[in-house]
Amino acid sequence: xxARRTPPVPYEMVxxxxxxxxxxxxxxxxxxxxxxxxxxxxxxxxxxPVAERETRExxxxxxxxxxxxxxxxxxxxxxxxxxxxLWKTVEVEAGEGTRLTATLRxxxxxxxxxxPRGGLKAATxxxxxxxxxxxAWSARIIFDV
Amino acid sequence: xxxxxxxxxTRLDECRFQVGPVPGMRVPGIVYADEEMMRxxxxxxxxxxxxxxxxxxxxxxxxxxxxxxxxxxxFPIGGVAAFDPEDGVVxxxxxxxxxxxxxxxxxxxxxxxxxxxxxxxxxEGLFRNIPSGVGSHRKDLRLDVRELRRVLERGAGWCxxxxxxxxxxxxxxxxxxxIAGAGPDLVSDRAxxxxxxxxxxxxxGNHFVEVGYVAEIHDEAAARGLGLEKDAVTVIIHTxxxxxxxxxxxxxxxxMIRAAAKYxxxxxxxxxxxxxxxxxEGRRYLGAMAAAANFAFANRQVVTAYVRQTFEEVLGMxxxxxxxxxxxxxxxxxxxxxxxxxxxxxxRLCVHRKGATRAFPPHHPDxxxxxxxxxxxxxxxxxxxxxxxxxxxxxxxxxxxxxxxCHGAGRMLSRTAARKLARGRPLVxxxxxxxxxxxxxxxxxxxxxxxEAYKDVARVVDxxxxxxxxxxxxxxxxxxxxxx
Numbered sequence: 001x002x003a004r005r006t007p008p009v010p011y012e013m014v015x016x017x018x019x020x021x022x023x024x025x026x027x028x029x030x031x032x033x034x035x036x037x038x039x040x041x042x043x044x045x046x047x048x049p050v051a052e053r054e055t056r057e058x059x060x061x062x063x064x065x066x067x068x069x070x071x072x073x074x075x076x077x078x079x080x081x082x083x084x085x086l087w088k089t090v091e092v093e094a095g096e097g098t099r100l101t102a103t104l105r106x107x108x109x110x111x112x113x114x115x116p117r118g119g120l121k122a123a124t125x126x127x128x129x130x131x132x133x134x135x136a137w138s139a140r141i142i143f144d145v
Numbered sequence: 146x147x148x149x150x151x152x153x154x155t156r157l158d159e160c161r162f163q164v165g166p167v168p169g170m171r172v173p174g175i176v177y178a179d180e181e182m183m184r185x186x187x188x189x190x191x192x193x194x195x196x197x198x199x200x201x202x203x204x205x206x207x208x209x210x211x212x213x214x215x216x217x218x219x220f221p222i223g224g225v226a227a228f229d230p231e232d233g234v235v236x237x238x239x240x241x242x243x244x245x246x247x248x249x250x251x252x253x254x255x256x257x258x259x260x261x262x263x264x265x266x267x268x269e270g271l272f273r274n275i276p277s278g279v280g281s282h283r284k285d286l287r288l289d290v291r292e293l294r295r296v297l298e299r300g301a302g303w304c305x306x307x308x309x310x311x312x313x314x315x316x317x318x319x320x321x322x323x324i325a326g327a328g329p330d331l332v333s334d335r336a337x338x339x340x341x342x343x344x345x346x347x348x349x350g351n352h353f354v355e356v357g358y359v360a361e362i363h364d365e366a367a368a369r370g371l372g373l374e375k376d377a378v379t380v381i382i383h384t385x386x387x388x389x390x391x392x393x394x395x396x397x398x399x400x401m402i403r404a405a406a407k408y409x410x411x412x413x414x415x416x417x418x419x420x421x422x423x424x425x426e427g428r429r430y431l432g433a434m435a436a437a438a439n440f441a442f443a444n445r446q447v448v449t450a451y452v453r454q455t456f457e458e459v460l461g462m463x464x465x466x467x468x469x470x471x472x473x474x475x476x477x478x479x480x481x482x483x484x485x486x487x488x489x490x491x492x493r494l495c496v497h498r499k500g501a502t503r504a505f506p507p508h509h510p511d512x513x514x515x516x517x518x519x520x521x522x523x524x525x526x527x528x529x530x531x532x533x534x535x536x537x538x539x540x541x542x543x544x545x546x547x548x549x550x551c552h553g554a555g556r557m558l559s560r561t562a563a564r565k566l567a568r569g570r571p572l573v574x575x576x577x578x579x580x581x582x583x584x585x586x587x588x589x590x591x592x593x594x595x596x597e598a599y600k601d602v603a604r605v606v607d608x609x610x611x612x613x614x615x616x617x618x619x620x621x622x623x624x625x626x627x628x629x
Contacts, residue, residue, distance in 0.1 A: 013559075013561045015559045015561060015562065016216060016559055017191075017215045017216045017556050017557070017558070017559050018215050018216050018217050018218075018222050018556050019216075019217070019218060020559075020560055020561075044279070063403075067399070067402070071399070074395050078335065078339070078392070080279070081279070081339060081388050082338055082339055082388075115587075116278060116279050116586065116587055117587065117589050118279070118349065118350075118587070118589045118590065118593070119278070119279040119348065119349025119350055119629065121242040121243060121350075121391045122242045122391050122394065122395050124218040124219075124242075124398075124416055125218075125219075125398065125402070125414075125415040125416045125418070126217075126218030126219055126238075126414060126415070126416040127218075127414075128415065142218055144218060144241070144242045144243075144391075145350050145560065
């Protein structure tokens with residue numbers, strides 16, 4: 001089932017000395033990936049002034065849901081860096097946990113209109129964890145800053 | 146998920162502590178620190194990471210950590226580990242995402258006093274000419290793929306033949322600004338796409354260009370040999386391989402996770418994923434990593450050209466008058482084959498330095514000829530509000546740490562904690578009151594990079610000096626900084 005998220009999405013910061021970590025919770029695996037995308041937007045720039053003028057489609061596969069999460073976040077970092085694309089709404093369908101299709105709605109960065117918040121090099125596998133407790137899915141991700 | 150366990154820590158001497166052994170460690174961990182530093186890190190993830198690295202196959206002598214050690218991902222930041230080519234491994238996590246992140250120091254013929262009235266203009270000019278911040282690029286330097294592959298093959302040498310600097314610059318760069326064996330064909334299209342317009346850019350995070358001056362000289366003869374005079378203006382450039390390097394690391398971490406499973410390598414942390422040095426996966430990573438490292442050398446070379454251009458424009462001087470020349474350029478995130486003496490025998494080893502600097506002794510063939518009697522220069526940036534150090538490598542470093550020493554101050558506060566501490570403070574004014582002009586792409590970086598977020602680099606350097614793994618030469622104080 002598809003899940004859609006728009007920032008702000010609640011998350012906890014992991015107190016990592018060198019880098020930056022987040023823990024977030026969602027209602028389903030698709031929702032977890034959508035929420036992670038929205039949190040990443042919030043970390044990289046102020047999503048408020050981003051208009052939903054353009055879309056980007058993402059399709060990914062990986063060996064595990066954890067690898068899929070790292071690949072997903074690094075794909076978003078790539079879109080931010082190379083195409084200067086800023087997303088606002090993230091719609092994800094993560095079937096079986098190892099395949100993901102997503103639609104991002106947002107626009108290309110415009111100095112003056114958009115406010116960058118910080119740079120992240122990559123999502124890492126360090127202490128990476130996706131876990132399910134009853135109906136809630138959580139993930140812990142550490143980014144290299 | 147890995148857990149922190151209480152590790153046995155034994156003091157070996159004034160500046161060294163042994164971590165472990167615990168079951169699974171093939172060699173002990175050795176951490177260079179003073180007593181207070183060790184007290185602060187005793188229950189931390191960083192010591193656990195030192196122990197984790199010691200689990201990897203083919204590790205030689207010890208899993209080492211320098212006094213600026215802090216929690217990284219996989220390897221600790223400040224970690225050094227050498228592996229045997231026969232049964233050892235190479236790990237992208239032991240290099241980091243920013244392949245060949247490093248530091249370059251320029252000296253000048255200018256005095257601190259003469260520059261003072263022009264510092265604001267100079268910082269403004271540097272900020273204009275050197276793109277900084279996330280995804281920063283210059284519109285006038287976008288390479289096609291063919292040219293970019295040449296950069297990956299030739300490193301700083303490509304820049305010199307393209308008019309960015311002179312041949313003398315290359316003599317004062319680690320590996321001459323080009324690591325042999327680079328495989329541009331092993332770099333993905335995606336990594337090439339990220340690198341195409343990022344040559345000559347700073348990026349974000351802790352990267353910077355800093356104009357400063359020689360405030361104190363600790364070793365007159367060595368300082369003279371390095372061309373550093375009291376009160377002379379210097380420039381430090383700290384940046385790496387930008388998005389190209391991040392992408393190479395990311396591409397290979399996926400591959401190495403599969404390789405570690407294929408070769409049945411037990412990993413205490415997935416981010417330590419690795420492949421045997423002799424395997425196809427290992428060789429491919431080393432080729433791609435060398436290409437990314439060469440991109441970083443080229444990046445610092447182009448930034449140097451922009452620094453020279455800015456000084457000339459703003460001060461209305463000729464290159465001869467500004468006299469900006471390269472003292473040295475070091476990598477602090479790298480894996481390289483080097484020869485080291487182990488138990489009396491010379492062995493070729495793959496040395497990983499992640500947040501650590503090579504510190505080769507006087508008379509070593511890889512120490513540049515002009516510094517042969519002094520030792521290889523080592524450049525240790527501090528935080529933007531205090532000072533940085535120039536050191537030289539020593540025989541003891543060559544004996545004990547595979548010729549390695551620290552790389553910086555080392556973070557003490559998380560970025561969240563630093564932001565909390567900086568909230569509401571007039572940071573630019575605070576620095577200006579201390580005689581430092583600062584310009585940054587965003588306020589967030591300044592908040593995360595406040596002095597209080599870092600250990601005092603003087604303490605870190607002092608431990609390395611007392612341990613004998615490098616020798617203090619000069620202290621540099623900032624006058625103007627641009628940040629990503």
